[in-house]
Amino acid sequence: MSQAAIAPELKPNSPDEPVVVFENVTIGFENKPVLNNISFTVKPGETRILLGPAGVGKSVLLKMADGLMRPDSGRIFVFGEEISAMPEEQLFALRSRIGIVFQEGALFDSLSVRNNVGYRLMEEHRPEEEIDQRVVEALRFVELEQTVDRFPSQLSGGMRRRVAIARAIITKPDLILYDSPTGGLDPITSTTIIELVMKQRDVYHTSSLLVTHRLQDAFVLASHIFNRKTNKMEPLPEGQSDPQTSFLVLNNGKLVFDGSTHDLVHSDDPFLKEYLS
Ligand SMILES: Nc1ncnc2c1ncn2[C@@H]1O[C@H](COP(=O)(O)OP(=O)(O)OP(=O)(O)O)[C@@H](O)[C@H]1O
Ligand SMILES: [Mg+2]
Known part of the structure; x- marks a missing residue:
């Protein structure tokens, strides 16, 4: 389900078209190879x-x-557009459909929660009333409406991470990139963050x-899966996993696994077995 208005500079993508395509992507820094010939896709609704x-x-x-960042070689398509070759102005329009x-x-330490969450809308010069309303909506999603006037230093680590999620979803993106959203958090707080990721997945199918x-x-x-009625996550029956959620594993610059939860946990690959143990 697309939630965002399509930026006028971009052509609409068809519902079956992959949201992200990496095609033989290679990148390194100062002659140090980092990623080598990486290819995978993210299809609509997939996590x-x-x-x-x-x-x-x-x-x-x-x-x-x-x-x-741009690859040294290979191509990257997002919403059907080749972003690896896109001029900066066009990237700006495309990024309004991506939450990161x-x-x-x-977070920006000197900005209030309201201005952190509303930052993208402020950059787009949206009216103040619209920003206020959408900030509250995004904060409600992460259950932090009461923090709107606080500053990041007045929040716990888990709350700051939830504010970062509110900031990522405020444009109602079609794609969300989460980089270690639970890194450094205790197990209980991590689970609340994962529950928000799941809510976004299962309620909005982003x-x-x-x-x-x-x-x-x-x-x-x-x-x-996230249950909208109880507003909580629930385990799937033993041995089942969400079909829209699957795994990519990198090792030594290569994509060493691309597949389902079942195939990952049953893999015979020595690296994967060791990594997962
Ligand atoms: N802008 C940059 N300039 C030079 N080297 C970089 C740059 N960004 C990343 N690297 C290098 O690329 C490699 C991969 O970095 P990256 O941050 O993607 O790792 P990661 O898998 O996210 O690690 P972590 O699990 O610790 O977050 C590292 O060797 C890093 O030093
Ligand atoms: Mg990292």
């Missing part, structure tokens, strides 16, 4: 969980999906690419 050891290139991959939750949340270091979070997301 792809990206795993891999520290420093393997997960954040770099996410930044390329938002056009913040940066690793560590990355496509997403989610990086996590916490396997526990990945498997909770894959094995539960």
